[in-house]
Amino acid sequence: MKKNINIAIVGLGQIGGYLYSEINKKKKDIEVKTGKRINIVALSAKNINKTRKFKLNKKIFFKNPLDIIYKCKVDILFEVIGLADGISKKVVEHALKNKVHVITPNKALISKHGDNLSKLAEKNQVNLEFEASVAGGIPIIRTIKEGLATNKITKIYGILNGTCNYILSSMEKDNASFKNSLKRAQILGYAEPKNPKLDLNGHDAFAKIRILSALSFNNKISKKNCLLEGIEKIDLKDIKISDQLGFRIKLLGISEIKDGKLFERVHPCLVKKDSYIGNVNGVMNAVITEGSPVGESIFQGEGAGPGPTSSALMSDFLSILRGNIKFPFGLPSHKRKNVNVYNFNNYVNYLYFRFEVRDKPGVLSQITNSLAKNKISVQRLIQIPNKNNTASIIIISHKSIEANAQSCITNLSKNKNILKIPTIIRLL
Amino acid sequence: MKKNINIAIVGLGQIGGYLYSEINKKKKDIEVKTGKRINIVALSAKNINKTRKFKLNKKIFFKNPLDIIYKCKVDILFEVIGLADGISKKVVEHALKNKVHVITPNKALISKHGDNLSKLAEKNQVNLEFEASVAGGIPIIRTIKEGLATNKITKIYGILNGTCNYILSSMEKDNASFKNSLKRAQILGYAEPKNPKLDLNGHDAFAKIRILSALSFNNKISKKNCLLEGIEKIDLKDIKISDQLGFRIKLLGISEIKDGKLFERVHPCLVKKDSYIGNVNGVMNAVITEGSPVGESIFQGEGAGPGPTSSALMSDFLSILRGNIKFPFGLPSHKRKNVNVYNFNNYVNYLYFRFEVRDKPGVLSQITNSLAKNKISVQRLIQIPNKNNTASIIIISHKSIEANAQSCITNLSKNKNILKIPTIIRLL
Numbered sequence: 001m002k003k004n005i006n007i008a009i010v011g012l013g014q015i016g017g018y019l020y021s022e023i024n025k026k027k028k029d030i031e032v033k034t035g036k037r038i039n040i041v042a043l044s045a046k047n048i049n050k051t052r053k054f055k056l057n058k059k060i061f062f063k064n065p066l067d068i069i070y071k072c073k074v075d076i077l078f079e080v081i082g083l084a085d086g087i088s089k090k091v092v093e094h095a096l097k098n099k100v101h102v103i104t105p106n107k108a109l110i111s112k113h114g115d116n117l118s119k120l121a122e123k124n125q126v127n128l129e130f131e132a133s134v135a136g137g138i139p140i141i142r143t144i145k146e147g148l149a150t151n152k153i154t155k156i157y158g159i160l161n162g163t164c165n166y167i168l169s170s171m172e173k174d175n176a177s178f179k180n181s182l183k184r185a186q187i188l189g190y191a192e193p194k195n196p197k198l199d200l201n202g203h204d205a206f207a208k209i210r211i212l213s214a215l216s217f218n219n220k221i222s223k224k225n226c227l228l229e230g231i232e233k234i235d236l237k238d239i240k241i242s243d244q245l246g247f248r249i250k251l252l253g254i255s256e257i258k259d260g261k262l263f264e265r266v267h268p269c270l271v272k273k274d275s276y277i278g279n280v281n282g283v284m285n286a287v288i289t290e291g292s293p294v295g296e297s298i299f300q301g302e303g304a305g306p307g308p309t310s311s312a313l314m315s316d317f318l319s320i321l322r323g324n325i326k327f328p329f330g331l332p333s334h335k336r337k338n339v340n341v342y343n344f345n346n347y348v349n350y351l352y353f354r355f356e357v358r359d360k361p362g363v364l365s366q367i368t369n370s371l372a373k374n375k376i377s378v379q380r381l382i383q384i385p386n387k388n389n390t391a392s393i394i395i396i397s398h399k400s401i402e403a404n405a406q407s408c409i410t411n412l413s414k415n416k417n418i419l420k421i422p423t424i425i426r427l428l
Numbered sequence: 429m430k431k432n433i434n435i436a437i438v439g440l441g442q443i444g445g446y447l448y449s450e451i452n453k454k455k456k457d458i459e460v461k462t463g464k465r466i467n468i469v470a471l472s473a474k475n476i477n478k479t480r481k482f483k484l485n486k487k488i489f490f491k492n493p494l495d496i497i498y499k500c501k502v503d504i505l506f507e508v509i510g511l512a513d514g515i516s517k518k519v520v521e522h523a524l525k526n527k528v529h530v531i532t533p534n535k536a537l538i539s540k541h542g543d544n545l546s547k548l549a550e551k552n553q554v555n556l557e558f559e560a561s562v563a564g565g566i567p568i569i570r571t572i573k574e575g576l577a578t579n580k581i582t583k584i585y586g587i588l589n590g591t592c593n594y595i596l597s598s599m600e601k602d603n604a605s606f607k608n609s610l611k612r613a614q615i616l617g618y619a620e621p622k623n624p625k626l627d628l629n630g631h632d633a634f635a636k637i638r639i640l641s642a643l644s645f646n647n648k649i650s651k652k653n654c655l656l657e658g659i660e661k662i663d664l665k666d667i668k669i670s671d672q673l674g675f676r677i678k679l680l681g682i683s684e685i686k687d688g689k690l691f692e693r694v695h696p697c698l699v700k701k702d703s704y705i706g707n708v709n710g711v712m713n714a715v716i717t718e719g720s721p722v723g724e725s726i727f728q729g730e731g732a733g734p735g736p737t738s739s740a741l742m743s744d745f746l747s748i749l750r751g752n753i754k755f756p757f758g759l760p761s762h763k764r765k766n767v768n769v770y771n772f773n774n775y776v777n778y779l780y781f782r783f784e785v786r787d788k789p790g791v792l793s794q795i796t797n798s799l800a801k802n803k804i805s806v807q808r809l810i811q812i813p814n815k816n817n818t819a820s821i822i823i824i825s826h827k828s829i830e831a832n833a834q835s836c837i838t839n840l841s842k843n844k845n846i847l848k849i850p851t852i853i854r855l856l
Binding site for chain 2: 137139148274292302330
């Protein structure tokens with residue numbers, strides 16, 4: 001690689017702006033570490049006139065980011081727009097086709113188009129790096145691809161969404177409702193002010209777990225349906241009862257090989273209060289890998305925000321500058337296995353049920369009958385009287401089959417004495 | 429780099445033997461990931477006839493490892509003997525001078541001669557990799573050099589010796605004496621059967637913290653005296669009292685920049701039971717970094733044993749095969765700063781004292797007088813009566829100066845009513 005390296009940054013929002021300042025600030029440090037001289041030769045964003053924390057050099061500003069590759073001699077392009085398709089995809093494809101290395105924190109893009117983009121990068125012998133797409137402050141992608149390179153990973157899971165973890169922690173700590181905790185998260189900048197849905201419904205964590213499983217198990221990125229639930233239905237009541245039972249509720253992303261098949265899922269989990277994962281609170285992210293011969297490894301760090309994200313983008317940057325040319329997913333695309341998906345209906349696990357019922361004779365028996373019919377046996381049962389002649393019934397089951405639990409819930413949801421669709425939370 | 433890569437392994441003990449099998453087992457996997465074909469062309473060990481778990485190919489065995497470089501065309505050499513000097517140093521120097529990449533888990537060698545070996549590697553444009561020298565199952569060296577490359581790290585600390593952590597955990601869990609816990613650790617293979625001293629006295633952890641600080645703070649490896657204490661003086665009594673006070677005792681390695689100077693230390697610490705580090709038990713290792721902009725990052729994994737060590741050696745191996753040529757300490761030797769050491773006598777901290785005393789009037793006042801003279805003020809005091817008219821006095825101080833605490837101890841050690849040299853444990 002030559003000595004002078006030309007950089008383009010496309011997208012100058014919170015992350016892109018921070019990155020721009022970081023690169024400028026650390027140019028000398030980078031030159032010492034890699035021997036390369038860095039020049040930022042092109043910038044692009046939706047709005048040139050937006051108020052920004054840094055002074056925008058308008059001479060190198062491009063309205064249309066696709067023009068950059070033609071008009072400048074760019075070596076490395078940062079895509080920091082963040083769309084799953086559209087201009088994000090176009091810019092990245094365009095760069096790779098023209099033998100420009102690409103670095104992006106865009107999990108939506110990578111989890112959707114990572115396979116094709118990866119082929120494109122390999123064909124053109126450039127890097128496509130996406131360390132910042134999962135758990136910014138934890139260099140987990142580099143760790144799987146390099147640090148644990150020859151291990152056989154059998155399971156990878158963790159807390160991959162800081163917003164959800166903050167809300168769940170705050171509900172417990174401050175005895176606050178879901179709604180109020182969400183509001184506070186929005187005020188503190190931990191949740192999107194306008195549309196926090198993608199965080200709360202688990203889609204964000206799911207994109208991340210898909211990237212992690214492709215890396216861990218050497219398969220293509222799965223496009224199949226999976227067990228996906230967010231935290232919107234978690235009630236303060238669930239948090240309090242879990243607490244009494246020695247559990248905390250965490251939104252986990254989990255991927256493992258089960259019966260030789262890929263089992264990916266994102267859902268709230270009851271985890272033991274004295275477990276490691278039960279003590280990762282606030283906006284922190286954590287990833288746990290189980291591999292052979294390395295054993296269990298745990299990684300924890302800040303998940304999002306400009307600082308951690310920029311740290312990850314810069315590590316990709318230095319990796320390219322050192323000439324560390326790699327396959328984006330650790331091995332050649334044609335060697336990555338096709339996905340063979342585990343049928344999650346067969347999943348067997350301990351379950352937590354909460355039923356909101358009319359407090360009258362026979363209701364408990366209707367519930368336990370339906371459970372028995374579905375071969376769900378009760379391990380613990382708590383009934384708590386509420387106002388207005390209603391009660392909450394909480395059951396922790398012995399190991400039960402997912403499909404049976406769903407059919408039990410469907411069946412009981414029709415019962416007039418059961419006032420809401422029952423809540424199920426899986427135990428880890 | 430050419431397609432066919434020749435390997436030599438020098439040292440065929442527990443680690444070397446495991447590595448040899450791993451490389452043979454994963455040859456194909458490595459070829460897929462890196463495009464390189466691996467040939468093990470030379471082996472060397474002290475004793476050719478020792479009973480080993482694998483079949484030794486005697487045709488490629490060398491009695492004198494220094495002959496290997498002359499007689500075979502070796503590209504990468506694994507040094508797995510483990511001495512701080514002697515043949516380990518000779519083999520590594522010899523290899524580097526002849527433009528052979530070196531991979532080693534040898535913390536004693538690296539912490540002692542890493543600076544010179546690193547210069548030699550740079551001069552000859554080959555890699556010197558030592559991921560396995562610190563916390564085998566945690567790719568912490570790669571993480572500092574690459575994953576957190578442009579962060580400004582201000583502190584790095586953790587549990588770096590699994591043997592000590594196992595013994596301390598087992599004393600608490602099983603209510604066992606230091607001696608019995610050590611015995612069990614030896615039976616389980618967690619402590620050296622013949623001479624466990626280097627683990628217990630903190631020297632092993634110290635070698636590791638020196639490597640980590642050189643990487644984190646971009647300075648040369650310190651050779652200066654430092655705060656170094658092992659766990660040999662920790663009594664079951666200390667574990668129990670700490671427990672009552674809400675603490676656990678952990679042997680920590682800590683390195684930080686204090687007043688612009690390097691402050692490295694290894695000693696037992698009282699850590700809060702509900703802290704992250706207080707819950708890393710058994711043979712696990714953990715490393716915590718504080719950096720900007722990334723924030724706090726936590727890494728946990730198995731510290732030693734052939735599996736985790738081999739995982740680390742293999743990650744170095746693949747890194748070289750991918751052509752990821754790097755400065756051993758992340759930047760050129762001549763850019764690494766000279767060490768400016770913090771005077772640990774000035775260190776200010778909360779302290780735990782345990783005095784074993786004759787239970788008679790005036791003794792407590794002698795202790796508190798000496799504390800007062802040394803400007804050590806008492807935060808908590810517990811007196812426990814023992815057999816034979818003796819008592820244990822436990823004091824937790826407010827923030828106190830290290831030198832004052834030492835002078836207080838020296839002074840009180842002369843007191844005939846104080847039956848043993850008092851124990852000091854620092855709070856984290």
